[in-house]
Amino acid sequence: xxxxxxxxxxxxxxxxxxxxxxxxxxxxxxxxxxxxxxxxxxxxxxxxxxxxxxxxxxxxxxxxxxxxxxxxxxxxxxxxxxxxxxxxxxxxxxxxxxxxxxxxxxxxxxxxxxxxxxxxxxxxxxxxxxxxxxxxxxxxxxxxxxxxxxxxxxxxxxxxxxxxxxxxxxxxxxxxxxxxxxxxxxxxxxxxxxxxxxxxxxxxxxxxxxxxxxxxxxxxxxxxxxxxxxxxxxxxxxxxxxxxxxxxx
Amino acid sequence: xxxxxxxxxxxxxxxxxxxxxxxxxxxxxxxxxxxxxxxxxxxxxxxxxxxxxxxxxxxxxxxxxxxxxxxxxxxxxxxxxxxxxxxxxxxxxxxxxxxxxxxxxxxxxxxxxxxxxxxxxxxxxxxxxxxxxxxxxxxxxxxxxxxxxxxxxxxxxxxxxxxxxxxxxxxxxxxxxxxxxxxxxxxxxxxxxxxxxxxxxxxxxxxxxxxxxxxxxxxxxxxxxxxx
Numbered sequence: 001x002x003x004x005x006x007x008x009x010x011x012x013x014x015x016x017x018x019x020x021x022x023x024x025x026x027x028x029x030x031x032x033x034x035x036x037x038x039x040x041x042x043x044x045x046x047x048x049x050x051x052x053x054x055x056x057x058x059x060x061x062x063x064x065x066x067x068x069x070x071x072x073x074x075x076x077x078x079x080x081x082x083x084x085x086x087x088x089x090x091x092x093x094x095x096x097x098x099x100x101x102x103x104x105x106x107x108x109x110x111x112x113x114x115x116x117x118x119x120x121x122x123x124x125x126x127x128x129x130x131x132x133x134x135x136x137x138x139x140x141x142x143x144x145x146x147x148x149x150x151x152x153x154x155x156x157x158x159x160x161x162x163x164x165x166x167x168x169x170x171x172x173x174x175x176x177x178x179x180x181x182x183x184x185x186x187x188x189x190x191x192x193x194x195x196x197x198x199x200x201x202x203x204x205x206x207x208x209x210x211x212x213x214x215x216x217x218x219x220x221x222x223x224x225x226x227x228x229x230x231x232x233x234x235x236x237x238x239x240x241x242x243x244x245x246x247x248x249x
Numbered sequence: 250x251x252x253x254x255x256x257x258x259x260x261x262x263x264x265x266x267x268x269x270x271x272x273x274x275x276x277x278x279x280x281x282x283x284x285x286x287x288x289x290x291x292x293x294x295x296x297x298x299x300x301x302x303x304x305x306x307x308x309x310x311x312x313x314x315x316x317x318x319x320x321x322x323x324x325x326x327x328x329x330x331x332x333x334x335x336x337x338x339x340x341x342x343x344x345x346x347x348x349x350x351x352x353x354x355x356x357x358x359x360x361x362x363x364x365x366x367x368x369x370x371x372x373x374x375x376x377x378x379x380x381x382x383x384x385x386x387x388x389x390x391x392x393x394x395x396x397x398x399x400x401x402x403x404x405x406x407x408x409x410x411x412x413x414x415x416x417x418x419x420x421x422x423x424x425x426x427x428x429x430x431x432x433x434x435x436x437x438x439x440x441x442x443x444x445x446x447x448x449x450x451x452x453x454x455x456x457x458x459x460x461x462x463x464x465x466x467x468x469x470x471x472x473x474x475x476x477x
Contacts, residue, residue, distance in 0.1 A: 007340065020340050073343030099341040106334055172344065172353055173331035177257075205258055214334030215257045215327045217355065218436040224347035236444030242258045243442060 002028040002089060005097040006041065008053055011110050014117075018110065020099075030090040034077065035060060035067065037089055038100075054113040060085040062227060065162030068169070069114055070101040075166035075225045083164060083227045103165050105174035107211045120211040121163050121179060127207035128200035129183040131192050145191050155189040158182045160228040167222035167230070173214030178222040180208050181238035182230045188241050198245040205242055260327060265440035267320040268433055272458070274313055279462050282469050285406055293400035297389040300377060300402075321363055328356050351432040358429040365422030372409050410473035419470045423463035430459035 003026040011018030025044070028037050035057050042052035058066040067084040071077035077087040092098060100114065108116040133139060147155075161182035168176050184201050187193025193200070216235060223232045253259035281299065284292040299305050344353055351358070380386050392398035410416055434455035438448045 009340070070339060073339065073341040074346055078346075099339075101339055101341070104335050104337055104339055106336060170347060172348070174334035175257075175331075205256055209255075209257050212334055213257075214331035215260060216440075217327070217331070217352065218432070218439045219348040219352040221344065221347040232439065233444050236439050236442045239258055239262065239440060240442030242256070243253075243262060246253045246256075246259070 001026070002030060002092065002094040002096075004028060004037075004092065004095075007097060007099045008114070009101045009110075010053070010113055011102075013112055014109055020101075028089055030088070032089045033060070033085060034069070034071070034087040034089065035085050054111075054115050056115050057085055062086045063162065065164035068103050068116060068118070068165055070099075070103060070169055072099050075103070075169040076164075076227055080224070081227055081229050083162075083166075086227075103169035105165075105168050105213065107174065107176070107213050108165060108168060116165075118163070118165050120213075121165065121176070123211065124176070124180055124204050124207045125163075125183060128196065128203040129187075131187060131196060133192075142192065147190060151189045154233075155186050158185040158189070158230065158234055161186075161226075161230050162228060164227060166225050166227060168213065170221040170225035171214065171216070172219060172221065173217055175216040175222070176208050176211070176213040177216040177235050177238070178226060178230055178232070180204050181234035184238045184241055185234040188237060197241065198248055201238060201241040201245050205238075260323060261440040264320065264323050264327065265437040267316050267323070268437040269441075270316050271320060272430070272434065272437075274316070275462055276458075279465055283465060285403060286469060286472050289403040292406075293389075293402050296402035297400055300381065300389060301387055317366070321359065324356065324359055349432060351428045352436070355429060355432060358425045361422055361425040362429060365419070365426075368415070368418065372415075373405075376405070407473045407477050410470050411477050413474065416470050416474045420467045423467045427460050427463035430463070431456065434459050 003024070006023040006025055007020050008023060009018060010021045023041060023045075025037070025041050028040065032040070035055070038053060038055060045052045056066045056068050058064040060067075062083045062085060065083070067076075069076065069084040071084065071087070076082060076084045078091050079087055102108075102110050102114045103116045103118075105116075107120040108118055111117050159182075161179060163179060165179070167178035168174050184204060187200060188197055218232070218235075220232060223230065254263060281292070281295050284295060386393045389400050389402065390396065390398050391401045391404065410419075435448075435452060438444065438451065
């Protein structure tokens with residue numbers, strides 16, 4: 001069993017200033033998931049009549065992209081290519097002090113404690129992250145269109161982005177380029193995405209800039225911390241798509 | 250096309266183009282300077298040509314000055330915007346776990362290079378402008394009244410590297426330039442959308458360039474300092 005000191009960001013609401021608060025926690029099993037450890041803490045807090053720590057979670061199996069914890073200075077914690085919900089306490093040692101903070105970016109305002117508002121990602125997606133398909137009953141089978149294997153694989157890899165926002169949280173500039181580039185690439189690599197390709201990249205980048213994300217300076221932190229291993233190649237592809245679309249438009 | 254510089258990608262693209270242009274200039278500058286080590290006469294001839302040929306003086310020089318100023322101004326603009334994108338920082342960060350020191354400190358290394366450029370311009374460019382365009386001496390000679398006196402460029406270059414403090418500052422600045430280029434070279438290709446197997450093959454070359462050119466400049470400064 002492990003004894004830990006947790007330093008957790010507590011903030012009552014969006015307008016509260018917030019601060020880091022220390023919580024000693026004992027009797028933690030190395031086999032617990034990180035979120036289960038927080039569940040244990042919250043049970044203790046509730047037992048003492050204190051406000052539990054608010055944090056986002058849903059599927060708890062690395063698919064939904066809901067959990068968003070900045071743990072000991074890294075998005076989703078010390079392990080690579082997993083989300084916070086897939087992190088286990090065996091990644092820590094008895095006696096450790098663990099910092100737990102929300103994603104930090106002006107485009108991701110804190111709602112409460114460790115929960116941030118990531119609707120800016122939704123608005124970027126709505127600006128062009130889709131294809132228009134006739135769903136009147138005569139929809140063509142997607143598999144009827146031959147697609148080069150290499151492009152199909154790259155499109156699939158891009159589509160594995162779960163939109164968790166770790167790229168923004170990790171980037172020293174709070175840039176959302178990896179997320180947006182994954183959504184642009186996913187369609188840019190497929191024939192179904194070509195019809196709206198020009199408008200898509202222009203509109204999504206415009207929305208990204210309007211949301212107040214920073215500029216990418218190619219540090220590569222986003223790629224390292226992305227739980228789905230989205231490649232920087234997607235950013236280069238989006239840059240090409242954007243420049244080409246700008247020349248056309 | 251309109252308003253492309255108002256977009257984050259457009260600004261990245263412009264930053265990368267100015268960087269690539271400056272890297273070509275740096276290579277050209279080094280190629281001329283290294284002549285001073287091997288052949289003072291050739292160095293003098295080339296320096297006089299570069300200092301008097303109208304294409305270089307009136308076309309390329311203004312483009313270069315614009316490129317330098319643009320690169321620095323855009324660097325500050327991007328830094329300002331990036332700082333605005335995260336007003337509340339983290340209590341704890343482990344940035345070394347996911348990115349290189351060079352990539353995170355381009356502003357710092359760039360500022361040192363900017364300080365170096367100010368000294369470098371004062372040392373050479375301001376002097377050249379004064380002699381050529383204020384005094385009106387386009388001869389390039391040590392004694393403009395005596396054609397036998399020879400060109401002044403090599404002697405002026407060696408004179409500048411007598412002071413050990415100046416040589417030390419030059420050396421430190423070029424170390425910082427090397428760190429700047431170690432990230433900037435590949436970053437420029439990524440920004441213009443080039444990230445394929447061919448560009449990845451350039452990574453080795455980019456390291457040779459980023460380290461080799463600054464070390465070469467340091468060698469030139471030390472050579473003239475110790476052989477004066």
